[in-house]
Amino acid sequence: MNLNYQSDGIDWSPIIRSMEPQGISQTPRYPGNLKAVLLNHAGLAEHPQGDKAYQLAREIARLTTFSDAEITYWFSRITELI
Numbered sequence: 001m002n003l004n005y006q007s008d009g010i011d012w013s014p015i016i017r018s019m020e021p022q023g024i025s026q027t028p029r030y031p032g033n034l035k036a037v038l039l040n041h042a043g044l045a046e047h048p049q050g051d052k053a054y055q056l057a058r059e060i061a062r063l064t065t066f067s068d069a070e071i072t073y074w075f076s077r078i079t080e081l082i
Helices: 013-017 034-041 050-062 068-079
Strands: 020-022 027-029
Touching (some): 013 034, 027 068, 034 050, 050 068
């Protein structure tokens, strides 16, 4: 997993580095409220499209690993459009 990820001027590395492997499949999981930290980190906590961007990232990630790392990746890509 790339631990140095930036998108649209936002450094997502601190969130990705905080994730720890969980379960048999060792999928990365954020140890807290991923939605809150992503929205705050992107400055979208009060933005009307912030929650929709997070939900869309979850839906896209559900098609493959559905890990928190993948949700973070897709959220970072979607927020570039906002």
